[in-house]
Amino acid sequence: MADRFRLTIAQLNPTVGDLAGNAAQALEAWQQGKAAGADLVALPEMFICGYNPQDLPLKNAFTLDCMDTARKLAARCADGPALAVGCPWIEGTELFNAYLICKGGRIAAQLFKHHLPNYEVFDEVRVFDSGPIGGPYAVGNTRVGSPICEDAWYEDVAETLAETGAEFLLVPNGSPYHRDKHETRLNHMVARVVDTGLPLIYLNMVGGQDDQVFDGASFVLNPHGTLAMQMPAFAEAVAHVDLVRGAEGWRAATGGFAPQPDSLEQDYNAMVLGLRDYCRKTGFTKVLLGMSGGIDSALVATIAVDALGPDNVRCVMLPSEYTSEHSLEDAKACANAIGAHYDFVPIAEGRAAITTTLAPLFEGRDADLTEENIQSRLRGLLLMALSNKFGEMLLTTGNKSEVSVGYATIYGDMAGGYNPIKDLYKTRVFDICRWRNTHHRDWMTGPEAEVIPDRIITKPPSAELRDDQKDSDSLPDYPVLDGILKILVDDDGSITDCIAAGYTREDAKKVEHLLYISEYKRFQSAPGPRLSPRAFWLDRRYPIANRWRDNG
Template identity: 45%
Template sequence: MSPKVAIAQINSTVGDLSGNRARIAQFAREAAAKGADIVLTPELSLTGYPPEDLLLQHSFHSATRLELDRLKNELADLDNVHVLVGHHCIRDGLCYNACSILANGSIIGTYFKQELPNYTVFDEKRYFTPGTEPLVFHVKGVSFGVTICEDIWFPEPAERTRAAGADVLLIMNSSPYHMGKMHQRPVIVRQNVIHHGLAALYVNLVGGQDELIFDGCSFAMNRDGKVCVQLKQCEEDMEIVSFENGNPVNGRMEEHPTVEKEVYRALVLGVRDYVNKNGFPGVIIGLSGGVDSALVLAIAVDALGPEKVRTIMMPSPYTSEISRIDASDMAARMKVSYDEIPITDCFSSFLQTLAPQFANLPEDSTEENLQARIRGTLLMALSNKFGSIVLTTGNKSEMAVGYCTLYGDMAGGFAVIKDIYKTLVYRLCRYRNTISDVIPERMLTRAPTAELKPNQFDQDTLPPYEVLDAIVKMFMEENKSVNEIVRNGYSHIVVERIVRLMRINEYKRRQAPIGIRITPRGFGRDWRCPITSKFRD
């Protein structure tokens, strides 16, 4: 009889050791009831990923070990079911990223991750020591070798596992999402599979953790390098994989979504987990009548339900009636709470108070920023009073060049579309309207405007968003120089201006709330540019 392996795509929460233990146990029992001999859970499934500086706390070590022992005993009645659990392990004073195999009330083996990533969002070398030894175990005539995430991106761990006698690689992962990542992973796994003649089962974490999204998309791959089982994106999922002659057989194949669909799902998951895992009762969104706040509202409702979403429209003397109508219209379509709090009186009071200081000086962006800061203060007051978190609505294009107001529209707790270019904002809005028509068409066709002064439009200050987004992407994500970007057909003057704006607005981004990362490089843990710097490209 051939073995059956359950790929258990679990949503773990960092630090919720007892909750994660219960989740693993639940999946293990469901898998055992379906005949599974092996249950494969994600990397650090017991602790959550990434635990970061929790790993520096001695109490976290002892609590993790206690929960691992509890899980081992709790699953002791599952006869001959091998449950692979990710956790950290302290041995001889060193910390390892580990996987333990629980079976029949014992730990029959522990594997230490050999390749430690230390780039983009990863800093595992800060915490972990690399392992060196393979771990192979045998179930019903098939030899299974354990690897963890980054191990599969290098040839040596798979070589050692193959040399130790493995027929199948079991790969535990907490691989963060960015656009296209679900297509990249099978390519990397396929290289090892074909080179070493090993089948592979790849399980990935699912869920949101601060700015990171883990999208699941676990899969099984046969020795020929063909994906034969594909699990869901951005949802908990489990699939029992059967084997014939040591090779996984064809099973369920979930769809490969469009870019817009995969990004939208990731944003919904990120909002849901950030709000719920941190215990907020709901969210507050300042509506402007524009596409950015419209997209954030749609995501929030899809993530949390309309009953947990409150919207506030705060018209100023420059807010058009069209914006008020469209904001109210969308709130009604989404069935959320909607209030209007005019800021004209507050704005007048500020101007009056500051009049002696501003005497004989012309109006400029100061008066524009005052309106944004009044709105930010009102939203944060409501958040303070009712406990709901403010979702900010600024996009990546604006964040890149500082087209945002510190302590104004940047005020809030979670920046949902912080890593979404303006051009993608429009694409996501149109995608959402294919599900149901919730975003008024006029929002998608009007010229974007901050409405902070008469007849104001974004393109009065910025180049067209198609140009801006392309320049920011090349500079930020592709590390191209000014001259390299210019050689791609862009004006030298425009490129230099955009790069200068990115540089001088770094101080703003450092004070912005965290937000969901969906590109290979977002303004967050993988963007570490100095604020004080004299270097010029």
């Protein structure tokens, strides 16, 4: 029996549906492993098709293409180490989330995921059949157990593998990011190594896919939960893990330890990577946004520059008579600080034309929210015209607080293809802006030093759609609003819970009312990166027509 085993793990970024491109990445990783003398090269869960494919595997032609791609990849990897890679797989009349073990030019074994997650963003019960709990597979004279992602969150699969002769556990994952999730993963995996007494290699993919961002951060644990290696978060990487058998059994040799980012950096990196990959995977190279002089658009512009580079970002100021001099100055100052292109497009003439057109119909009626929203919708029209003309994707800039209570104009400032701050509450927007002003990382393509002028961060937020307007005219102050929303949205709590936390019943009921009546807006809103375990879209699914209210 071998006394040393080299495993190459590839924390890479697949694209859903790019079967040839994903297979090419896997082949390159395999070649690196071969050059390094690896016995086995491993890729993450569902790597051939990309993750999360949602309903795509239900399309028979898609899954057959994935299987054919996997077979061809296996044939190309005949002369060298074994290859382990995730792929949807049809067996008889059933469809599985499979992990394929390729040796000698063919697929030698197929492992099928047993525990199918059906919570938060996961809906695998809808797509896949549950596979049996199997035993380990052989690579040379070494027996390897591979619980697939969710299978490692439960005791039964790992314990069965240990009882049937597995010498270490290799766990392939497609585990999407949410804030501080790394600690949760680590705790579950420590439990598995304590249960089994086996070393464990946790391999996660990286990259953005629609609203989900995969943060990598793969790691290696020895028995008793000792960390032997930590890979970087939010970055592609290939690493070699040496397992050595001594008197106490198999142990992983100590490897590199990449520092893990704090909570603010995690969120910011997720927003940058999410936007960068959304553009790359949908074919956009440039973006634009409405630059209001407020904090939300300043943060979105900064994220865009860090994701795509200053030359690929257009900031557009579209002032009305209600736009303050401070906003004009601040918008231009921020665009200049991040190095983005800046356009100045007043909306006065267009607004006057619309007002004249509607005057016969509106005669005798007082001005109200209608006239305010015309400004926002006119801005949306102009921004979409620029988007069409220059082939630049329009970004929206509504934070989670606004998205929650509908403090946005549908077909106006909600118009656009992607919203980088959709899952970021307003109070956290302030924190992230301060963090970015004092931090710079190699993965940012924007400038160092302060990029968001201090006055943008410190002035009272305002939509500037009427004279002397403040957000607090329509909403509770943001610390109160966000506190209530975290109870009602993030915790699925009640009005009673809000009152127990110190908020007034009046404020809690107002926020609850706005939350429910805004569902139709969220249904039509742009996607954005998931930062929390309770993001809008797949995490939280509520009916649009809903008359129930909490009377607690």
